[in-house]
Amino acid sequence: MRMTIVSTGTDSAAAAPAGPGVGPLLRAWRERRRVSQLELALRADSSARHISFVETGRSRPSEEMVLRLAEHLDVPVRERNSLLLAAGYAPRYPETPLDDPALGALREGLERLIQGYEPYPALVVDATYTVVAANRGITMLLDGVPESLLQPPLNAMRLTLHPEGMAPRIRNLGAWRGHLLTQMERQIALHRSEPLRALYEEVAAYPVPQAVDDGEQPKDSVPYFALPLRIEHDGRVLSFVSSISTFNTPMDVTVSELAIETFLPADPATAKYLHALGADG
Numbered sequence: 239m240r241m242t243i244v245s246t247g248t249d250s251a252a253a254a255p256a257g258p259g260v261g262p263l264l265r266a267w268r269e270r271r272r273v274s275q276l277e278l279a280l281r282a283d284s285s286a287r288h289i290s291f292v293e294t295g296r297s298r299p300s301e302e303m304v305l306r307l308a309e310h311l312d313v314p315v316r317e318r319n320s321l322l323l324a325a326g327y328a329p330r331y332p333e334t335p336l337d338d339p340a341l342g343a344l345r346e347g348l349e350r351l352i353q354g355y356e357p358y359p360a361l362v363v364d365a366t367y368t369v370v371a372a373n374r375g376i377t378m379l380l381d382g383v384p385e386s387l388l389q390p391p392l393n394a395m396r397l398t399l400h401p402e403g404m405a406p407r408i409r410n411l412g413a414w415r416g417h418l419l420t421q422m423e424r425q426i427a428l429h430r431s432e433p434l435r436a437l438y439e440e441v442a443a444y445p446v447p448q449a450v451d452d453g454e455q456p457k458d459s460v461p462y463f464a465l466p467l468r469i470e471h472d473g474r475v476l477s478f479v480s481s482i483s484t485f486n487t488p489m490d491v492t493v494s495e496l497a498i499e500t501f502l503p504a505d506p507a508t509a510k511y512l513h514a515l516g517a518d519g
C-alpha cells in the first residue's frame with residue numbers, strides 16, 4: 239500500500255476562537271495539567287502574580303510569554319495558534335497540506351521508514367486516525383475486510399473496531415477495544431477536536447461482534463511485555479505489540495499531528511510467519 243495523501247476536515251487554526259480571551263484558555267490548560275500558578279510561574283521564569291493577572295485579563299501577555307506558557311503546559315501545536323489568536327497575535331505555526339511540495343522530503347522519509355519495517359506492519363495516521371501511509375504488513379492484516387470499508391480515506395479505528403472489519407478476527411477484542419477507546423479518550427482530553435470526539439462516539443457505539451475472545455495469554459506462549467494485539471490470519475493467531483512515534487518539536491500543525499504506529503511481533507512464531515510471508519512475496 240503506497241503513500242496516500244488525504245485532505246482531512248480538521249479544525250482550522252486560522253479561525254479566531256470564540257471566548258473572552260487568552261486568560262481563561264491558559265487557566266483551563268493549567269488546570270488540565272494540574273499545575274498551580276506558582277509552579278507555572280517558576281517554570282516560565284515569571285511570578286504567580288503575573289500569571290494570575292494574565293488569567294484574569296488584568297494583564298495582556300506578550301507573544302513570547304504566550305508561547306513560553308504553552309510550552310511549559312505542553313499545549314498541542316494547533317492549540318498554541320489558538321492561544322496566540324486569542325491574545326491578539328498572528329498564528330506562529332503553519333498548517334501545510336500533506337501533499338504540498340514543501341513536505342515532499344517528509345513524505346518520502348515516512349514511506350521509506352514504513353517500507354523498511356516490512357515484513358512487520360506499520361502505518362502513519364493523522365489526528366483523527368485517517369491512514370496517510372501503510373506498508374504491506376498492514377495490507378496483510380486487512381485480508382478479508384470488505385471493500386466497503388477499504389474505500390479512501392481509510393480510518394484505522396473504523397477498520398479495527400467495525401464489526402465487519404478486523405474486529406471479528408481479534409482474539410482479545412475486549413482488551414484491545416478497551417485500550418483503543420481509552421487512548422482516544424486521553425487524546426480528546428488533550429485536544430479540543432470535535433472530529434475526534436465524533437469518531438470516538440461512532441466507534442464506541444459499534445456492536446461488538448461475536449469474536450473468539452480468549453481474554454488470556456495462551457499457556458504455551460512466551461510472556462508478553464505489553465498488551466498484545468492477537469489476531470487471526472489464514473488459520474493461525476498472530477501476536478503483536480504496538481509502538482507509536484511522533485515528531486520531536488514539530489513546527490507545523492500537520493506534522494505535529496502525524497503518528498507512526500509500528501507493530502512488533504510479540505512471539506517467535508509470529509516473527510517466523512511474517513518473514514516466511516515476506517520471502518514468498
